[in-house]
Every structure is written in structure tokens, then in C-alpha cells.
Amino acid sequence: MKTFFQGWVVAILVMVAALAGNIQAVISKDVKTENFFLAQTPVNADELELAVALPELAEIIFKGGESSSGRVIGIDAQEQALLIQRSGKTATIPLSKIQKVVFKNGALAYRSNGRQIIRGERDRPTGKSVTWSNIPLNTFTIKNSTQGQAVVKLKPPIVSTAQLLGIQSVARNRQYVVDEIQFNSQQRTITILANPY
Numbered sequence: 204m205k206t207f208f209q210g211w212v213v214a215i216l217v218m219v220a221a222l223a224g225n226i227q228a229v230i231s232k233d234v235k236t237e238n239f240f241l242a243q244t245p246v247n248a249d250e251l252e253l254a255v256a257l258p259e260l261a262e263i264i265f266k267g268g269e270s271s272s273g274r275v276i277g278i279d280a281q282e283q284a285l286l287i288q289r290s291g292k293t294a295t296i297p298l299s300k301i302q303k304v305v306f307k308n309g310a311l312a313y314r315s316n317g318r319q320i321i322r323g324e325r326d327r328p329t330g331k332s333v334t335w336s337n338i339p340l341n342t343f344t345i346k347n348s349t350q351g352q353a354v355v356k357l358k359p360p361i362v363s364t365a366q367l368l369g370i371q372s373v374a375r376n377r378q379y380v381v382d383e384i385q386f387n388s389q390q391r392t393i394t395i396l397a398n399p400y
Contacts, residue, residue: 250358251367255379255397257351258310258322263287264302271296275304275384276348280341283388288348299388306382312400313350314378320400322380328398330373332382335361336394340386343393353381355395373399 263271263285273289283298306312309323320326335357342356357367373379377399385394 249364250356251371253355253357253370253374253379254315255353255355255381255395256312256314256320257345257353257381258306258312259351260307260310261287262305262307263296264305265300266302274348275345275351277345278340278343278393280343280391283340283391285386297388298386301386303386304384306380312378312380313352314400315352317350320378320380322400326400328400329377330399332396332398333370333379334394334396337361337387337390337392338395340391340393343395 257275259274260272261275263273265271271287271289271294273287273294275285276288276293277286278284278298279286279295282295285296285298285301285304287294287296309321312320312322314320335355338355338357338361343353344355345351345353357370359367362370370379379397380400381395381397383396387393
């Protein structure tokens with residue numbers, strides 16, 4: 204009986220050594236991860252730089268009730284101003300005069316890979332609408348005004364660590380498209396309403 208157990212112990216040790224060798228071989232190779240987002244980019248549970256898309260056409264609604272339209276091409280955090288372009292001309296609007304910026308539903312938007320999204324009849328949201336409030340103004344940057352590509356840095360307390368992981372999971376296969384932006388010029392923050400497409 205003792206010999207039988209010794210045989211089993213030896214067999215188990217040989218299997219463990221073989222498995223360890225296989226695991227080491229896999230780890231040392233350059234493994235393709237294709238769509239595994241968390242394997243492709245290091246996960247920082249404390250902060251996320253998220254690519255968002257701004258549709259081409261926006262309606263700027265002023266606090267007095269009037270409105271204007273154009274393409275949002277920049278937000279100047281230092282001067283607290285919104286830069287829009289219409290008819291080939293650039294206009295600068297102080298954030299203190301803006302109630303909100305609403306992006307038109309049928310307007311063209313671009314994914315970060317350059318593919319187009321036309322919201323409305325052709326493309327519909329594939330997930331729940333989200334609202335991120337009290338984002339510091341200087342953490343929202345427009346990287347490519349022609350295609351409406353922007354980046355927003357999200358971290359606690361704006362969103363929890365669990366929410367960050369959920370946002371990363373959604374962003375792996377989908378693009379967040381901004382529906383609306385609201386400004387708080389006194390606190391130098393913005394609120395973003397977005398949908399994943």
C-alpha cells in the first residue's frame with residue numbers, strides 16, 4: 204500500500220512539473236490577444252483615459268434661451284471658452300453664457316478607428332445612456348476636431364472603481380458618443396451625457 208501511495212505522489216509531482224513548464228513556455232512567448240482589451244492595455248483601476256466621439260453638428264443653447272449651431276472644435280480650459288466652427292469661421296463663446304451643448308441625433312460621428320456612426324435610423328445605441336458629472340474642465344481634450352475625437356479622464360469620485368471597469372468593458376467593442384455637455388464655469392467642471400454605439 205505504501206508503494207502505491209509513493210507511486211501516486213511521484214505521478215502528481217511529475218504532472219505539476221509538466222504543467223509549470225507549459226505555463227512558463229506560454230508566458231514567455233509573444234501571445235496574440237486580439238480582442239482581449241484588458242490584456243492589450245495595462246489596467247489602472249484608479250484612472251481611465253476614455254476616447255469619446257463628438258458628432259459633427261451641435262446646437263449651443265445659451266442661458267437666455269437663444270441658440271447657435273456649429274461643430275465643436277475645442278474647449279479652452281484656461282480661458283473658459285468653447286470654440287465652434289460654422290461656415291468655415293471659428294467663433295469663441297464664453298462658457299458662462301452657455302446652458303448646454305446638444306449634439307444632433309442624425310449628425311455624423313466617427314469611431315476612434317475612423318469608421319462612421321450616423322445616429323438615428325441607421326445606428327442606435329447598444330447600451331445604457333451614461334452621465335458623468337463634475338469632471339474637471341482640464342481633463343476633457345479634443346484631439347481631432349475634424350473627426351470629433353476627444354478624450355476624457357475618468358477617476359473616482361466622478362466614477363467608482365467598479366464603474367471604471369464597466370466602462371472599460373463597454374469601450375472594448377463600442378464607442379461612446381456624446382449626446383450633451385453642460386458646463387459649470389464657477390466650479391470649472393463639465394457634465395457629459397453619452398451613449399455607447
